[in-house]
Amino acid sequence: MSNVETNPAALRCDAAEHGEAAPQVDVLTPRDVPLGGPRAMTVRRTLPQRARTLIGAWCFIDHYGPDDVADTGGMDVAPHPHTGLQTVSWLFSGEIEHRDSLGSHAFVRPGELNLMTGGYGISHSEVSTAGTTILHGVQLWVALPEQHRNTHRDFQHHVPNPVRVGGADLRVFLGSLAGDTSPVRTFTPLLGAELVLDPRSTTALPVDAAFEHGLLVDEGKVRMGGTLLVPAELGYLGTGNDTLTLTNESDTPARVVLLGGTPFEEQIVMWWNFIGRSHEDIVDAREAWENASDRFGSVEGHDGHRLPAPALPHATLTPRKNPTRP
Template identity: 85%
Template sequence: MSNAEADPAELRCAAADRAEAASQVDVVSARDVPLGGPRAMTVRRTLPQRARTLIGAWCFVDHYGPDDVAETGGMVVAPHPHTGLQTVSWLFSGEIEHRDSLGSHAFVRPGELNLMTGGYGISHSEVSTADTTILHGVQLWVALPEEHRNTSRDFQHYVPSPVREGGADVRVFLGSLVGDTSPVRTFTPLLGAELALDPGSTTTLPVQAGFEYGLLVDQGDIRMAGTLLRPSELGYLGTGNDTLTLTNESGTPARAVLLGGVPFEEEIVMWWNFIGRSHADIVEARHAWENASDRFGSVDDYDGDRLPAPALPNATLAPRKNPTRH
């Protein structure tokens, strides 16, 4: 998915202060971002924000739906570029058609992972299918480390099977959890999993103490390590925990996405759909896209124009760090 904000945030993201207390859960509220057009589909964005810019290498979290496609027109995102990141598409309902400049033509369906590696440069389109009536899911980005940020473009598809743990069904789409490991390649240690919690249940998950974690609640009220999270809120938990206890406070099933990773120590600059290490990297990527450079290739069989890049800011991108806990 493209970051379709008319005035995309200017961010230089850095690692958090590692003196943070691991046991405290920070609650990050979402902000609404329209994807554009008179019947704009609105997404709820929890990363990046002033309160938090990174969780591991996870740098972008959009949560959307349940969206009535008859009212909004669904998702129609024309070909657009990416650099220095991987995109992770995960649906709860509906279907999205994906095409990219690698030649991939695939469909995003509920419970199925589509992961695209932008690396040095890729372009892709995303359009909800004609049969989709309700569109509901998340779109996530992962920052690539310096060693791999100019890697070759790639596309992977994976369908995880649910694993029962306590009062939850767990689908691990990236990394390892509850004895299940995804075969999908990432460039830093990561975790991505959908959790479906039974009504009133409590589940304790064995987690990695070297990871920091974020829990995005989709439905229900979930208590994470003692802190109550409501739908569309993201709970952040720092490193130093080898278990994570989740309680569904609702009388109905709850659902959440658990994200985790080793703290990402590199400073990055993120603007529009590009991740680099300097303002100059962003300028170079934008120039290449606007001039139809071979860097991003082309998306075949898309009926329409590609997305133009927004105007660059008049100032150099400013640093923005995760807050220090007191």
């Protein structure tokens, strides 16, 4: 998915706590971002924002739907570039057609992971299929570490098996959780999983204490530790916790996406669809895309023009980093 913002707004929300023993959870609320067009499909973006730039190496979270494509036209993102990151596509309903400059032609379907590595440069398109009536899912980005940010472009597909733990059904699409491990390669320690929690249930999950975690609520009201999260909110939990306790406070099943990873200590410069380490990295990538260089290749089979890069701001782009936690 393409980030169409050039000067995004951001919010900081204070942490909510519940009980003395409950770990501190920061609650991040989304902002609405249109993907473009006269009937633009709107996504809810919770990462990045001023309160938090990264959770592990996760650097971008878009949450969309349930979206009636008859009203919005669905998703139609023309060929666009990426550098220095991996894109993670995960659907709850609908279907998206993916094409990229590797020659990959694949479909994103519910419960199936599509992971694309941009590395030094890749381009791709994403279009909801004609048979899709309701589109609903998340689009996530992972920042690549300096050692691997110019790696070769790549595409991986994986269908995780459902695992039952306590009062939850989960699918681990990246990393390891509850004894299940995804075979998909990442370049830093990461966790990504969808969980469906039984009504009025509590599930305690053993997690890596070296990880920080984010919990995005899709459906229901879920208590993370002692903090209640409602749909579209993202709860952030820092390192030092070896158990994650989730309680569904709803009378119906609740669905969440759990993301985690070791803190990403590198500062990144993130602008449009590029991640680099300096203003010059972004300028070089933008010029290469605008000049249709071989760096990004070409996407075959998409019926439309490439997305042009927006103009650079009249200021030097500076690295982003997480604020110091009080």
